[in-house]
Each structure stands twice: as C-alpha cells, then as structure tokens.
Amino acid sequence: MSESGNDSPNDPRDAIDAQGAQYPREKERDPQFRESDADDGRKGIPFVGAGPGDPRLLTVAGRDLVETADLVVHAGSLVNSELLEAYCDGARTVSSIGKDLEELVPLMRDAYEDGKTVVRLHSGDPAIYGAALEQMDALESEGVPTYFVPGVTSAFAASASLRTQLTLNEVANHVAFTRPQGKTLSEEEDHIGEFVGMGDVTTCIYLGTHAVSETMDRLLDAGHDPEIPVAVVYHASWSDEDIIEGTIETIGECVEEAGYRASALVIIGEAIEGSGYERSYLYGDWANRSQSDSNSQEADD
Numbered sequence: 266m267s268e269s270g271n272d273s274p275n276d277p278r279d280a281i282d283a284q285g286a287q288y289p290r291e292k293e294r295d296p297q298f299r300e301s302d303a304d305d306g307r308k309g310i311p312f313v314g315a316g317p318g319d320p321r322l323l324t325v326a327g328r329d330l331v332e333t334a335d336l337v338v339h340a341g342s343l344v345n346s347e348l349l350e351a352y353c354d355g356a357r358t359v360s361s362i363g364k365d366l367e368e369l370v371p372l373m374r375d376a377y378e379d380g381k382t383v384v385r386l387h388s389g390d391p392a393i394y395g396a397a398l399e400q401m402d403a404l405e406s407e408g409v410p411t412y413f414v415p416g417v418t419s420a421f422a423a424s425a426s427l428r429t430q431l432t433l434n435e436v437a438n439h440v441a442f443t444r445p446q447g448k449t450l451s452e453e454e455d456h457i458g459e460f461v462g463m464g465d466v467t468t469c470i471y472l473g474t475h476a477v478s479e480t481m482d483r484l485l486d487a488g489h490d491p492e493i494p495v496a497v498v499y500h501a502s503w504s505d506e507d508i509i510e511g512t513i514e515t516i517g518e519c520v521e522e523a524g525y526r527a528s529a530l531v532i533i534g535e536a537i538e539g540s541g542y543e544r545s546y547l548y549g550d551w552a553n554r555s556q557s558d559s560n561s562q563e564a565d566d
C-alpha cells in the first residue's frame with residue numbers, strides 16, 4: 266500500500282500528458298539557460314544503463330548503485346545474469362518482462378516508500394529504445410523522484426567488437442540509431458533506406474534481428490547497392506558473442522542460417538570495414554597550426 270493509501274497507480278497516460286502540458290508542442294519555447302551541476306536531482310529511483318552485457322561494462326556509478334540496492338528491477342534476458350550475480354547479491358531481483366506499467370510502477374513505488382533502495386536496470390543505455398521515461402513520469406506523478414544513470418549502448422559494444430569506429434573520416438560522418446518497421450513503426454516511419462541512401466551514415470539497427478532478410482530485401486527493392494557492407498553482432502560483449510559479416514545481398518541468408526532472431530545489432534555502412542579513411546585533421550600537421558586555429562573548433566578525439 267502506498268503512503269497515499271492507494272494500491273493502484275495513477276493512470277500512466279495522465280503522467281505522460283502532464284509532461285506534455287509542461288512543454289506544449291504548439292507553443293514556442295522561451296530560451297532558457299539552466300545552470301546544473303552533475304549531482305543535481307540525484308535522488309529517488311535511478312534508471313541505470315546496465316551496458317551491453319559484459320558485467321565490466323557497467324559504469325562505476327551503476328555498480329555502486331546496484332551493489333547497495335534492496336530491489337533491482339531489470340530488463341530480463343537482455344541484462345546478463347552474470348552481472349546480476351556479480352553485483353546484485355544482496356538485492357531482490359525482479360525481471361520486468363511480461364509486466365506492464367500498472368504492475369511495475371506500484372512495485373517500485375511501494376518498495377521506495379517502504380524505505381527500500383530501488384534500482385531500475387535497463388539494458389545498454391536507457392535513453393535508446395528503453396521506454397524508461399514513461400516509467401519515470403508515472404513514478405514522479407506518484408511522488409517518487411527518479412533520475413538517469415547512463416550506460417554503454419549495444420551499438421558501441423558492437424563497433425568495438427568489429428574493431429572500427431561508427432564515424433570514420435571521409436567514410437562515415439554520421440550515425441543513425443534506428444529500428445525497422447513493425448508493431449511500433451509504420452512503413453512510412455521506417456527510415457533505414459533513407460539513412461543508407463545518404464552514403465556517409467553508419468546505420469545501427471536495434472530490435473531488428475528477426476527481420477534482417479526483410480529489411481535487406483526492402484533495400485534491394487529500393488535500388489540500394491547490394492555490395493554495401495552489413496554486420497550483425499549477436500550478444501555484443503557477452504561470452505557467446507557472434508559476428509556475422511556480409512553485404513546487403515548476402516547477410517539475410519547468413520543470419521537465418523545462424524538462427525538468430527533476437528539480441529543482435531545490425532550495422533550497415535562502409536565504416537564496418539574500418540578502412541578507406543583519411544587521416545584526421547586532429548592529428549594532421551599539428552606543428553604548423555596556430556593556437557587560435559586549434560582552439561577555434563571542437564576537435565575529434
């Protein structure tokens with residue numbers, strides 16, 4: 266039972282609408298400068314990124330939080346059980362799989378109001394396809410403060426496994442984090458073809474392992490070069506990680522043969538190969554550059 270004497274949560278939709286009322290789309294926003302220090306607002310339930318799987322890729326901040334938690338609500342099979350075993354020994358661990366907001370919010374709220382230390386553990390980084398904000402807004406509407414603690418998203422683990430960069434001088438200037446059409450995205454909202462068509466974008470597809478063949482077929486039908494490199498990294502950073510490399514034309518069959526239907530990152534673009542790049546401005550001709558020139562813009566590092 267909550268402090269408010271209320272077992273069921275407020276309607277989570279109301280919490281989302283309340284956020285919308287604070288920042289109405291139709292109204293022009295006044296410019297604001299918000300002074301903030303990194304510790305501001307760090308109270309309540311942290312929404313922590315568990316990283317891609319390898320327990321060592323949990324941040325130090327995240328580890329400190331789960332090690333002292335009484336209740337850890339985690340994202341099921343996408344959070345490596347080795348991480349839970351290593352760091353959540355003293356906590357009750359509950360998977361969020363199969364639970365809706367109406368169950369999750371009271372679970373965390375009641376534990377918090379009972380004085381328990383609660384951590385919500387998302388896979389990778391909660392800001393990428395994490396559906397964290399709707400839980401946070403629902404908790405806040407129940408009077409429970411929340412905050413984010415970032416993690417390493419799986420695209421970064423995958424690029425490390427491929428030993429490449431997602432941005433690479435003269436090869437890929439941009440990165441798109443995206444997902445294919447399906448239950449959540451309509452055909453019109455699927456922009457994979459547009460990103461690939463831009464040529465200098467590395468396209469990282471989350472939530473698309475089950476649909477690699479269909480996605481590649483759509484790219485071929487739209488006339489994209491069948492030779493564009495594609496990598497599928499299953500369980501990046503886990504001990505059973507697998508890397509499948511091919512092209513838009515070949516990758517679908519390889520993934521089907523391997524039998525992967527979930528938990529892989531699909532990366533499309535020349536940067537996968539980690540070659541054909543130019544040396545960077547940052548490390549070029551440094552000795553002949555004036556100080557004002559080197560201070561004039563942010564440098565890659």
Ligand SMILES: C[S@@+](CC[C@H](N)C(=O)[O-])C[C@H]1O[C@@H](n2cnc3c(N)ncnc32)[C@H](O)[C@@H]1O
Pocket residue numbers: 317318343387388389390391392393394395417418419420422423470471472473474498499500501502503527528529530531
């Ligand atoms: C619900 S999304 C969560 C993404 C997560 N928030 C992140 O930042 O990585 C789940 C998708 O992330 C990708 N994913 C998560 N962990 C992964 C890993 N270790 N290796 C490859 N892909 C992973 C898969 O595409 C999976 O379908």
